[in-house]
Amino acid sequence: MSHPLRTEIEKLVQAHPVYIFMKGTPDFPMCGFSARAVQVLKAAGAGKVEGFDVLSDDPMWDALEDYSQWPTVPQIFIGGKFVGGCDIVSEMHERGELQPMVVEALKK
Amino acid sequence: MLLTADQLKSKLETLAPGTRAEVTDLTGTQDHWQATIISPAFEGKMMIEQHRLVMKLMQADIDSGVVHALTIKTFAPSQLKA
Numbered sequence: 153m154s155h156p157l158r159t160e161i162e163k164l165v166q167a168h169p170v171y172i173f174m175k176g177t178p179d180f181p182m183c184g185f186s187a188r189a190v191q192v193l194k195a196a197g198a199g200k201v202e203g204f205d206v207l208s209d210d211p212m213w214d215a216l217e218d219y220s221q222w223p224t225v226p227q228i229f230i231g232g233k234f235v236g237g238c239d240i241v242s243e244m245h246e247r248g249e250l251q252p253m254v255v256e257a258l259k260k
Numbered sequence: 261m262l263l264t265a266d267q268l269k270s271k272l273e274t275l276a277p278g279t280r281a282e283v284t285d286l287t288g289t290q291d292h293w294q295a296t297i298i299s300p301a302f303e304g305k306m307m308i309e310q311h312r313l314v315m316k317l318m319q320a321d322i323d324s325g326v327v328h329a330l331t332i333k334t335f336a337p338s339q340l341k342a
């Protein structure tokens with residue numbers, strides 16, 4: 153059975169080319185990994201990053217883990233697709249793979 | 261029982277035929293590891309899927325606490341031929 157808040161997650165990630173579920177907000181991150189992920193997204197050209205603070209909403213946090221089947225936060229979605237957490241987006245950025253993905257998502 | 265570097269390396273290399281792994285003990289305590297893994301199983305997959313494959317292989321050891329932390333870098337063989 154799918155999580156009742158699954159459609160809420162889907163709406164958020166479909167509505168934004170680049171979206172991050174994180175601890176705190178993009179302007180006021182409450183965790184080093186979340187802060188670094190936002191920085192990396194900005195460096196990859198994402199502009200103003202929109203996000204959701206899981207610390208403010210436990211049911212949504214549960215729904216997110218169910219949706220992505222990934223155990224940690226932050227979680228980054230690009231073009232509606234789950235891309236990874238802080239380590240993965242950082243590594244993708246280092247390899248030059250993140251920026252093209254962000255650019256492609258922003259076109260749509 | 262904690263894993264030795266050789267045991268962890270061998271385990272990671274069971275991922276698929278032709279997989280090569282290098283492991284580093286980050287803390288000297290045999291429970292915080294960094295691993296670089298090159299595997300044909302990663303070919304054509306997004307990095308998140310590559311990581312999922314490794315984490316699935318290691319899940320039991322992570323759940324039991326044998327491995328407390330595992331940071332990985334994954335490469336498909338074709339990514340190294342640039």
